[in-house]
Amino acid sequence: MNLLSALNLLWLIPLCGGIIALWMLRLKRQDVTVSSLYLWRDVLAPTQSNAPLQKLRRHLLLFLQLLAAFLLIFALARPFVYGQAGAGGAIVVIVDSSASMNATDVQPSRLAAAKEAAKNYLDREMRLGDVATVIAATAKPSTSLSFTTDRGRVKQAIDDIAPTDTIADMPGALALAQSLIGNGNGARVKIFSDGAFGPDAQQRLSAITLGGADVSMQTIGAKSADNVAITAMDGRRDPVSGEYEVFVNVENLGGRPHEGTTLTLLRDGRVIDSRSLTFAGGSQSETFTGPDLTQGGLITARLDGLKDDLDRDDTASLALATPRKRRVLLVSSGNLFLERGLNIDPDVVLEEVAPSEFTASGKGGAGYDLVVFDAFLPKGALKPGNYLLFNALGPQSTFTSAGAPSEEATQIIDQDRTHPLMRYVDLSGLALAKSPTLQLALWAESLAETQAGPLVAAGEHDGARVVGVGFDLGDSDWPLRVSFPIFLTNCVNWLTSTGGLGPASPDSIAGTVVSLTTPPGLSSVKITRPDGKSDWVSAPPDGGVALFDQADEVGVYQADAGASYHHPFAVNLLNKYVSTLTPESHPELTRAPSGAPVKPLHLQPVRSEYWTAIAAAALVFLLLEWLVFHRRV
Incomplete structure (x- = not known):
């Protein structure tokens, strides 16, 4: 037997001492003169026990009072014993707290209903000796609680899960659960979600x-x-007029009529246009132009006069940079696709040289905002700068050759749709006549893959910011697709963002990392969230890119670092799959336990407390004392 609060036993001294003192004290009686003591003899005998500090007599009431006092104080000391329990009965509760769980089709919200269902599950299924933990499924799944037998702590961890506007990475949450339960024998994993994991999650x-x-x-x-949701928003410079064109797509994903809904466009908080929505065919696209959009700014699209089950996708914003010219050097033996694709951007000033001229000049791209290499790489390391590589393999590139390419045709099977470079770039069904065998550089991040491995990647290394495409454009139909010039424009904007300050892209998707270009001399940048809370991120002392990885709420953020650095950046949802709100059951997530015998993953000490039982016994003795006293009276 052990005590959690042994010092509480000291309360026995004053409490029991007080009870005994009360039993020993003489009762104060009033003196009254009478004519005779004959009739009072039977009454005089008990008065002798009232003499001060007389010997304490044994009495049932005294015993019951002392016993009740001891039990109450002993309960305050919280006695417990140690035992051992196997963690084979582990329970992992996964609660989806992504954007779609903010929907109010279930009152007060899907997330609140999921939390309540999770706590009810624990009440039914968590037995004595079981251990449990909780995982919050967001874009970055996490757990704040180690395995515990304390059901109250597990329920509190469930209540502490905060809503986000991200897309749930359920495969990542299950991978985290797998790392916690090991071989899984005897473990139970319970998921509470609406199933909106994204179209690429099923295979994972x-x-x-x-x-x-x-x-x-x-x-x-x-x-x-x-x-009703804004599912797409983008801003591009018109190659003729030079003005920004803002494209907004709105979809009615529930099928119910929404008469009177309007799409309002604002620039820096001021309304510049408003249009009625009819949703013919279930969706409606609007393109906004005009002198108010010439110099960019903070552009916000907002749905007014709307009442639906999710408000996170009723607004979207873009931080459109002030237009500036970018000098781009194309090093190629001749590639009409690249030349025309780069010239679509009105801010690009394109120059083209042959690989031999580039080598002979010895300048290494100095004076250019971006250098594009087509099937060519100079010898030695790339100088600090921005580079876009097509079919240029080597140690300086995002890819090195891992063997001869296969003559079998292949297709893109997966892509990172959240990266700024892949914004509105749909590579599904992209066909390649040959399947290259490539090795991804350790410092690069894969953006698109075939069954053979990564094919498009980006990263930073030794001061060089590099985007690499690991195949020959002539071996694919990509130059004939709409996504190709969009990809080139995204590359120009992302790679040359170091030439200006502020966000590296017009907007970011909730849950992704936001890149902010900072000038030299800053040590940190203050980020103010849409809800008013603040975060700080480190900035490179010599200038460069600061990364903010806590953009889990849609809205407009502010980046500040002194009077000269004040830039807003936008975080949006823009995901039709999430906004559809139709729950999915995902039968692939229902798996019966294997037939292997249940073995504890490990034994751990378990603390069993008895204070509640002892306190209940004290109350019983107090009741008994009350009954004995009143029977005597």
Whole structure:
């Protein structure tokens, strides 16, 4: 037997001492003169016990009072014993707190309903000796609680899960659960979600085995959810007029009529246009132009007169930079696709040289905002700068050759749709006549992949910012697709963002990393969120890119660092899959436990407390004392 609060036993001294003192004190009686003591003899005998500090007599009431006092103080000391319990009965509760879980088709929200369902599940399924933990499924799944037998702590961790506007990385949440439960024998994984994991999640979900764990999912949400959403927004410079064109696409994803809904466009908080929406065919696209958009600014699209089940996708914003010219050098033996694609951007001043001329000049791209290499790489390391590489393999590139390319045709099977370079770039179905065999550089991030491996990547290394495409454009149909000039424009904007200050792209998707270009001399940048809370991020002392990875709320953020650095940046949802709100059950997530025998993952000490039982016993003795006293009276 051990005590958590042994010092509380000291309360026995004053409490029991006080009870005994009360029993020993003489009762104060009033003196009254009478004519005779004959009739009072039977009354005089008990008065002798009232003499001060007489010997204490044994009495049932005294015993009951002392026993009740001891039990109450002993309960305050919180006695407990140690035991051992196997973590084979592990429970992992996964609660989806992504953007779609903010929908109000289930009152007060899907997230609140998921939390309540998770706590009810623990009340039913968590037995004595079981251990449990909680994972919040967001763009970056995490857990704030180690395995514990304390059901109250687990419920509190569930209540502490905050809503976000990100897209749930459920494969990542399951991978985290797998790392916690090991082989999974005897473990239970319970998921509470509406199933909006994105179109690319199913294959990754099937690849996670979770050993012999019992996996199941409770779907949250109503099938009749109603939502109207801004699913796309972009701003591009018109190559003729030089003015910005802002494109906004709105979709009615619930099917119910929404008469009276208007799309309002604002620049720096001021309304510049408003248009009625009819949703013919379920969607409506609007393009905005005019002198108010010439110099860019903070552009916001807003749905007015609308009442639906999700408000996170009713607004979207773009931080359009002030137009500036960018000098781009194309090093190629002749590539009409690249030449025409780069010239579409009115801010690009393009010059073209042959590889031999580039080598002979010895300038290495000095004086240019961006250098594009086509099937060529100079010898030695790339100088600090910005580079776009097409079919240029080597140690300076994002790719090196890992063997001869296969003559079999292949297709793009996966892409990172959240990276600024892949903004509105759809590579699905992109065909390649040959399948290159490439090795991704350790410092590069894959953006698009075939079954053979990465094919498009980006990264920074030794002061060089590099985007690499690992195949010959002539071996694909990409130059004939709309996504090709969009990709080139994204590359120019992303790579040359170091020439100006502020956000590296017009907007970012909630849950992704935001890049901010900073001048020399700054040590940190203050980020003010849409809700008014502040964060600080480190900035390179010599200038460069500061990264902010806590953009989990849609809206306009402010980046500040002194009087000379004040830039807004926008974070949007813009995801039709999430905004659809139709719950998905994901049968691939329902897995029965394997037939292997249940073995504890490990034994851990378990503390069992008895203060509640002892306190209840004290109350019983107090009741008994009350009954004995009143029977005597």
